[in-house]
Amino acid sequence: MVSLTLHPMKEIKIVVQGEHAKFITDLLDRVGATGYTIINNVSGKGQHGFHEGHLLFNDISSQVIVFTVVPEERVEPILAGLGPLFNKHSGAMFVTDVAVSRREHFVAK
Amino acid sequence: MVSLTLHPMKEIKIVVQGEHAKFITDLLDRVGATGYTIINNVSGKGQHGFHEGHLLFNDISSQVIVFTVVPEERVEPILAGLGPLFNKHSGAMFVTDVAVSRREHFVAK
Amino acid sequence: MVSLTLHPMKEIKIVVQGEHAKFITDLLDRVGATGYTIINNVSGKGQHGFHEGHLLFNDISSQVIVFTVVPEERVEPILAGLGPLFNKHSGAMFVTDVAVSRREHFVAK
Numbered sequence: 001m002v003s004l005t006l007h008p009m010k011e012i013k014i015v016v017q018g019e020h021a022k023f024i025t026d027l028l029d030r031v032g033a034t035g036y037t038i039i040n041n042v043s044g045k046g047q048h049g050f051h052e053g054h055l056l057f058n059d060i061s062s063q064v065i066v067f068t069v070v071p072e073e074r075v076e077p078i079l080a081g082l083g084p085l086f087n088k089h090s091g092a093m094f095v096t097d098v099a100v101s102r103r104e105h106f107v108a109k
Numbered sequence: 110m111v112s113l114t115l116h117p118m119k120e121i122k123i124v125v126q127g128e129h130a131k132f133i134t135d136l137l138d139r140v141g142a143t144g145y146t147i148i149n150n151v152s153g154k155g156q157h158g159f160h161e162g163h164l165l166f167n168d169i170s171s172q173v174i175v176f177t178v179v180p181e182e183r184v185e186p187i188l189a190g191l192g193p194l195f196n197k198h199s200g201a202m203f204v205t206d207v208a209v210s211r212r213e214h215f216v217a218k
Numbered sequence: 219m220v221s222l223t224l225h226p227m228k229e230i231k232i233v234v235q236g237e238h239a240k241f242i243t244d245l246l247d248r249v250g251a252t253g254y255t256i257i258n259n260v261s262g263k264g265q266h267g268f269h270e271g272h273l274l275f276n277d278i279s280s281q282v283i284v285f286t287v288v289p290e291e292r293v294e295p296i297l298a299g300l301g302p303l304f305n306k307h308s309g310a311m312f313v314t315d316v317a318v319s320r321r322e323h324f325v326a327k
Binding site for chain 2: 004006011025034035036037038039040067069096097098099100101102105
């Protein structure tokens with residue numbers, strides 16, 4: 001049976017250059033995210049400096065969106081883990097309140 | 110004229126294996142969602158058991174995200190309708206508060 | 219250093235026919251959005267009238283999702299700027315509360 005109860009969680013979307021997708025998924029595995037979804041080959045434009053100069057196609061470059069849902073206490077480790085990447089490369093992380101029906105699927109054992 | 114008033118609605122994202130996309134869109138039609146958007150060929154990883162064993166590509170498999178926006182009272186029928194699918198197959202549903210400008214486009218007649 | 223503080227912003231998702239993507243990105247540039255991400259070639263279905271009659275593939279047509287994050291005061295100019303498009307063509311705009319770690323990347327200078 002699928003329960004009709006919804007549980008609060010945090011949705012995280014991380015937008016990075018495609019070449020950094022593995023850094024993100026390795027980080028998510030390490031901090032105990034139980035799953036993620038990757039939207040490939042999205043295009044994006046950032047502010048001056050956002051893509052740090054190696055811009056192609058009139059400031060438009062190929063990116064990926066990595067989407068995951070985690071309990072609130074995992075947000076800070078993910079954000080901290082992004083530090084080394086974001087200090088050197090473009091990218092952004094967005095956190096949204098979300099509700100899920102099957103809480104046990106999002107909590108690492 | 111497009112009104113500048115924003116109305117609260119619920120955004121629903123459903124992530125399933127591509128082969129189950131039609132199950133989802135049929136369900137959305139049946140419960141009176143007035144539209145949806147499908148992001149095809151996303152890749153995803155779930156926890157052990159989440160993809161029920163027929164895993165390919167190192168636990169990475171092809172999925173779709175079906176995205177819709179509905180009035181709050183449609184959330185439970187959608188969640189209930191997902192039961193038969195989620196009891197047998199992998200997938201997840203996420204509910205987020207969202208605001209829209211043209212409420213009439215999201216309410217079935 | 220990446221700060222661990224999260225700042226409230228507004229996430230905007232705009233779904234339009236692919237041919238109108240440039241209208242959207244020009245609008246976002248004009249109102250001072252500092253970046254955006256485009257998910258191409260998504261498919262969608264709208265209610266009767268939503269796609270104004272030139273429907274293909276059983277009411278399914280090719281769309282894009284343009285995703286941006288802005289300070290709250292930018293939401294109304296974006297919504298107002300969509301008026302001329304939404305008065306004639308299909309499309310929808312969704313606004314969600316979101317938090318970001320690097321606020322300065324989302325505020326136009």
